Amino acid sequence: MPTQRAQRGAAVETAALAHLRRAGLVPVARNVRYKGGELDLVMRDGDTTVFVEVRYRATADFGGGAASVDLRKRRKLVLAAQLFLQSHPTLAQGPCRFDVIDASGDPPRLDWLRDAFRLEDCGFDR
Template sequence: MAAEQNERGAAVETAARALLQNAGLQWRASNVRFRGGELDLVMYDREAASLVFVEVRYRRSAQFGGGAASIDASKRRKLVRAAQLYLNQYPALANSPCRFDVVEASGEPPRLNWIRDAFRADDC
């Protein structure tokens, strides 16, 4: 069952990446892990000249709220911390505008919903 969930998660992340790239964002990295947090996708939005940290959330059903609803304050803090650590690795990006997006997926086959600017670092 865990292998099936991992495969589904990877497929949803791949679909999310394709959605974002088709919308004009450039891919920079996937599954960047740091102690205490992980960034699912790191993209660059040329139009907004912004680095975009994307959390991808899959729910079999949106009955109890979509994927975005599952990103609580603790998870947002972890994502912000992971983004800070990512920026520390790339000093040239340290002063880049950034935003946090969410791509939520639900159902079978998954339907994707891209939420731009889902939360801000100063909300955490």
């Protein structure tokens, strides 16, 4: 049985998915897990593949959800995205970006940070 925290996280992720769909993005995958990390949402924005990290914090006292996507987390996301693209070669041909949905407060307010970070920010080359 999922914990209350897991249930809240799933609800916030579902709200983020609905928010992105209303903005015109198309879902590709959800909760894709690899040994080194997980992709919360994979979406398409036109011809761009978007890897979306959803972060919930009850308060923004320590910088909110977006601040918790530190260098270590970004590197895990990049590696998971690379694995995803290896298994979806047609998506690997087009542009990609990394977005973050910062969900803070109760009820959560969603703040969508498009192009939240780039490969170069994580020490990777293009």
